Amino acid sequence: MTLLYHPDTIAAIATAxxxxxxxxxxxxxxxxxAIVAGLIGRALTPRHAHFAKFKDEDGSVIDEGLALYFPGPNSFTGEHVLELQGHGGPVVxxxxxxxxxxxxxxxxxxxxFTKRAFLNSKLDLAQAEAVADLIDAQSEAAARSALxxxxxxxxxxxxxLVEELINLRMLVEATIDFPEEDIDFLEAANARGRLNELQAQLARVLATASQGRLLREGMHxxxxxxxxxxxxxxMNALAGEEIAIVTDIAGTTRDTVRELIQLDGVPLHIIDTAGLRETTDTVEQIGIERTWRAVDKADLALLLLDSREGVTPHxxxxxxxxxxxxxxxxVFNKIDLTGETAGVVGETEVHVSAQSGSGLDELRTRLLHMAGWHGANEGVFIARERHLDAIRRAAEHLINAGHAFHALELFAEELRLAQVTLNEITGEFSSDDLLGVIFSRFCIGK
Structure with missing residues (x-):
């Protein structure tokens, strides 16, 4: 493994x-x-915890604690790493x-630090992103998937998938390079069947990655x-606490109220909004405008209806x-006042009572279904939207390859593009701009 040592040394506070x-x-x-000598004044045994006094330039003691030294390449970054564990006061x-x-x-x-680990081949790009996702995990399920x-x-x-693509590409290239041979490499190796299997594998990975994206990003x-x-x-019933003010006065909610809840480990960002109606109240009008802005950014809308009135012209x-x-x-609410039965009707209708809690379990189940969640699965790994985008583009290239099966040069090119696209996920081929965006969102010290 070739390490890309950087000429400069970096340091940061790694704790919150x-x-x-x-x-x-x-x-x-x-x-x-120089740093070990100046701070501690003696050599450190690799991968051993040393009690030490950390000294300032004049020899006075700044703090005391543990010092650990990890020589490269056997460290997180692949470079020499020093960790100083002292008292956690911000001044110290x-x-x-x-x-x-x-x-x-x-x-x-x-x-x-994580960027250097990636550049020194200690982690690939998907693993490096998982470091940040593990830190930012909003549920136990998300943390397990990030791990x-x-x-x-x-x-x-x-x-x-990439290995299978490479093997298929080799068959296509052999057929192109040796057209005079009597052997039909593609037919003998069942190239069509292998392409179909690749498409099926990619579809399975996309489904699993989609579950992982839900765990990471949730649903608005x-x-x-x-x-x-x-x-x-x-909203209060779903959150399990009094988040929003509830009164019988129309227009009580004048601004968006946001709350994060978890259903089966999936983060749901619930946004309560101002009631939509014609009004001359300036403050309420501003709240209604914000409601429509929240709608534009949402993944799902729950239209609350009074079960006593049904769907009105408004x-x-x-x-x-x-x-x-x-x-x-x-969501037809207030069934406690009509005597209706709680539950799901069709694909897009639920009858509940926010007051009594009747039908809320069915509503939660329906929310998860519409979010695309298929239930907790130990095989789910964390994923990001950029990963899903790359998988979808690779799938398109495989579809194009199938259409160009008998035009060998086009077939080979679509397979190559599918491989390049998948390699974007692990960082085999990544632009510096992409790396800058990804690592700039990490916390300092990681």
Whole structure:
């Protein structure tokens, strides 16, 4: 493995901002001898914890704690890494970091430690992204899936597909290069069947990755409807606490109220909005404008309806104004006042009582179904929208390859493009711009 050592040394506080019992300074570079000598004054045994006093330039003690040294390439970044574990006060941490900088390091950029691990082939790009996803996980299911990606589960799926593509490309190239041979390489090797199997494998990976994207990013659900149909009551019932103010006065909710809830480990960003009606109240008008902006950004709309009145002309007007591509679930509320039975009717209708809780379990199940969630699965790995986009583009190239099966040059080119597209996921072929965007979203010290 060839390591891409950087000429400079980087340092950062690796623990979260604020006070804590322990704080960690992380340093990575090609030569850390000056920093170790200046801070600790003695050599460190690799991969052993040493109790030490961390000293300032004048010999005074800044702090005391543990020092660990990991020589490259057997470290997280592939470079020499030093970790200083001291007391977690922000002042002490800043003093230790300043001392490292004075001894020759510079402040690390966001995600720079993980970026160096990627550039030094310690992680591929999908694994590097999983580091940030594990830190940002909003549920236990998301954390477990991120850990699977960090362990390489997603990358192995992609690499298996790439290997199959390479084998198929070899057959096509052999047929192109030796047209005078009597052997039909493609026919003998069942190239059509292998292409079909590749398409089926890619579809399975896309389905699993889609589940992983849901765990990572969740779904934005907007509650809309006329005033007093129970939007705020439903939000409180789903959240399990009093998030939104509930009164009998129409127009109580004048701004969007957001709450994150989890259903089966899937994050749902629920947005309660102002009731949609004609009004001369300036503040309420602003709230209604914000409602429509929230609708434009939503993945799913819950249209709350009063079960006593059914779908009114005003409700029809709301439905007509919704974006055509936005899925809508009609929720008939207040069935406790009508005596109706709770439950799901068809694909896009649920009858509930936010007051009594009747029908809420059916609503939760329907929400997960419309989100595309098929239930917790140990095989789910975390994924991002860019991964799904690459898989979809690769699938299109395989479809095109099938159409060009007897035009060998075109067939070979579509297979090559599918391979290049899949390699974007693991970083086999990635632009510097893409790397800059990905790692800039990491936290400092990681």
């Amino acid at each position: 901002p604020g006070r804590g019992g322990v704080g960690v300074i992380r340093v990575s570079g090609q030569d850390l001898s 941490m800043r003093m230790l970091l300043a001392r490292c900088v004075a001894l020759g390091a510079r402040h690390a950029e966001p995600g720079e 699977k990606s960090l362990d390489g589960a997603f990358s192995r799926e992609i690499n298996t 659900v907007v509650l809309i409807g006329q005033p007093n149909v129970g939007k705020s009551s439903l 409700d029809e007007a709301i439905l007509e104004r919704l974006p055509p591509a936005l899925p809508v679930l009609r």
